[in-house]
Amino acid sequence: MNREQILVEARSVSKRFPGVLALDKVNLRIVGGKVNALVGENGAGKSTLMNILSGVYTDYEGEVLVEGEVQHFQSVHEAQEKGIAIIHQELNLIPYMNIAENIFLGDEPLNALGWIDKARMHAEAEALLQRLHLKVDTHTLVSDLRVGEQQLVEIAKALRLNAKALIMDEPTSSLSESETEVLFGLMAELRASGVGIVYISHKMDEVWRLADFVTVLRDGKWVAELPMEGCSTDEIVRLMVGRDRKDFFVKQSRERGEVMLQVEKLSLREPGRSGKFLLQDISFDLHRSEVLGIYGLMGAGRTELLETLYGLYPDTSSAQVRIEGKPVQIRHPQQAVAHGLALCPEDRKLEGLVLDMSIRTNTTLASLLQCLSPLNTIHAGKERKWADHFRQRLGIKSYSAEQLAGQLSGGNQQKIVLGKCLMTQPKVLFLDEPTRGIDINAKNEIYRLIDELSSQGMAIVLISSELPEIMAISDRIITLRQGCISQCFTREEFTEESILKASLPA
Numbered sequence: 158m159n160r161e162q163i164l165v166e167a168r169s170v171s172k173r174f175p176g177v178l179a180l181d182k183v184n185l186r187i188v189g190g191k192v193n194a195l196v197g198e199n200g201a202g203k204s205t206l207m208n209i210l211s212g213v214y215t216d217y218e219g220e221v222l223v224e225g226e227v228q229h230f231q232s233v234h235e236a237q238e239k240g241i242a243i244i245h246q247e248l249n250l251i252p253y254m255n256i257a258e259n260i261f262l263g264d265e266p267l268n269a270l271g272w273i274d275k276a277r278m279h280a281e282a283e284a285l286l287q288r289l290h291l292k293v294d295t296h297t298l299v300s301d302l303r304v305g306e307q308q309l310v311e312i313a314k315a316l317r318l319n320a321k322a323l324i325m326d327e328p329t330s331s332l333s334e335s336e337t338e339v340l341f342g343l344m345a346e347l348r349a350s351g352v353g354i355v356y357i358s359h360k361m362d363e364v365w366r367l368a369d370f371v372t373v374l375r376d377g378k379w380v381a382e383l384p385m386e387g388c389s390t391d392e393i394v395r396l397m398v399g400r401d402r403k404d405f406f407v408k409q410s411r412e413r414g415e416v417m418l419q420v421e422k423l424s425l426r427e428p429g430r431s432g433k434f435l436l437q438d439i440s441f442d443l444h445r446s447e448v449l450g451i452y453g454l455m456g457a458g459r460t461e462l463l464e465t466l467y468g469l470y471p472d473t474s475s476a477q478v479r480i481e482g483k484p485v486q487i488r489h490p491q492q493a494v495a496h497g498l499a500l501c502p503e504d505r506k507l508e509g510l511v512l513d514m515s516i517r518t519n520t521t522l523a524s525l526l527q528c529l530s531p532l533n534t535i536h537a538g539k540e541r542k543w544a545d546h547f548r549q550r551l552g553i554k555s556y557s558a559e560q561l562a563g564q565l566s567g568g569n570q571q572k573i574v575l576g577k578c579l580m581t582q583p584k585v586l587f588l589d590e591p592t593r594g595i596d597i598n599a600k601n602e603i604y605r606l607i608d609e610l611s612s613q614g615m616a617i618v619l620i621s622s623e624l625p626e627i628m629a630i631s632d633r634i635i636t637l638r639q640g641c642i643s644q645c646f647t648r649e650e651f652t653e654e655s656i657l658k659a660s661l662p663a
């Protein structure tokens with residue numbers, strides 16, 4: 158690579174947080190017209206480094222150069238002025254503002270009188286959404302959008318800046334297959350026009366498809382920069398973890414028990430008077446010691462199915478549900494919990510975690526009864542024991558159980574949400590994309606844990622968008638298509654092709 162092409166460079170950058178050296182003399186290059194994949198385990202320092210390059214963190218050691226000149230950004234705005242834009246891992250939108258207001262926040266176009274030029278703002282926002290093939294009115298409140306749509310708005314916000322260097326921190330984690338394709342097409346255009354891209358992802362297939370070269374971080378240290386040509390996934394993973402990759406999880410076969418959860422004729426109507434069904438006539442059984450996978454394209458109704466069973470839509474849904482043979486009515490999550498159900502949600506920030514509370518408090522929040530002292534007060538020691546158990550078991554990278562959840566890396570936050578659900582020791586566990594944002598090795602550990610729990614008798618429903626994952630851990634898979642069950646597969650019948658085919662619109 159010729160030096161002139163280097164748009165942005167981090168040289169020997171270090172960043173310390175209380176208790177942790179998040180980056181230790183790290184290097185990175187953003188090169189015009191190239192995609193640099195930045196990889197590393199959860200907590201390796203990827204987001205921290207990107208936050209420095211984009212002016213979010215101003216306090217660090219080392220140098221950041223833009224086109225050969227040292228810059229020390231004091232704000233995101235300064236970084237933007239030098240042509241650096243970032244799409245954050247965690248969504249940063251303001252829920253009660255509309256799409257256009259979010260895209261232009263703090264930089265609204267003004268008319269001759271100095272008022273915000275709303276017409277222009279909406280027209281420009283509309284043009285950006287079109288590039289992303291997002292067909293939503295720009296007046297829509299962000300809180301009314303699906304997570305994937307919010308992610309697209311976040312992307313539109315960065316595109317608006319026409320940056321020379323674009324940082325993308327796990328941009329596809331909640332995009333559907335077709336949304337992902339649109340984004341990849343757009344990246345190809347940007348790359349061809351000379352934009353330099355840093356692409357962070359735990360999905361190796363994406364890295365292979367997009368990257369020209371890869372930068373590997375491990376425990377806050379720079380390990381390597383390699384061209385993709387001539388290297389292998391095994392080699393990259395070895396550099397990431399410092400040893401050979403663990404064997405991929407292999408499920409043990411076992412007998413399933415009696416029926417634990419029986420669902421008959423479940424339907425869910427869209428709110429309002431449209432009369433449209435989001436889910437219709439869904440019936441299935443879930444046995445003790447069974448993992449039932451639910452596969453479907455985004456929008457097929459997977460999350461809504463679990464949420465309906467969990468009592469989130471009592472007024473728009475109907476179903477006959479039995480738990481251990483007894484008919485039950487679940488009209489509220491509290492009732493779901495009382496019947497032994499637990500739901501590990503897809504969106505950790507909105508529904509799963511309290512960011513300014515410790516790992517300990519978050520872990521035990523839903524299971525305080527297990528942490529009472531003889532005087533019926535909360536026993537911090539017991540809480541800590543549980544929190545430490547999950548920190549160790551799930552490999553939550555943190556210096557103590559007292560560390561605030563908000564100070565952990567994205568993947569490690571996800572692990573706490575999982576720990577919190579497991580701690581309730583439910584009879585029936587609903588997992589909605591449990592490994593989103595989790596690195597390759599930690600994923601395997603979570604598969605082992607799911608297998609162990611089911612061998613102890615827990616009945617588990619798992620939603621996953623990753624076919625290899627859902628096929629590895631499920632005993633059966635049902636496919637949802639436009640709100641209805643299209644097919645049911647037993648383990649012997651699993652093939653990627655047939656499952657995918659059953660979920661595509663007829």
Ligand SMILES: Nc1ncnc2c1ncn2[C@@H]1O[C@H](COP(=O)(O)OP(=O)(O)OP(=O)(O)O)[C@@H](O)[C@H]1O
Binds near residue numbers: 177
């Ligand atoms: N605000 C903060 N306060 C304290 N520690 C922090 C803070 N932000 C990050 N850290 C710590 O810095 C380290 C690096 O975190 P970072 O978010 O950069 O990881 P990451 O590589 O992006 O991981 P992931 O793949 O999980 O997103 C972690 O140990 C994390 O706990």
Ligand SMILES: [Mg+2]
Binds near residue numbers: 203205326568
């Ligand atoms: Mg991160």
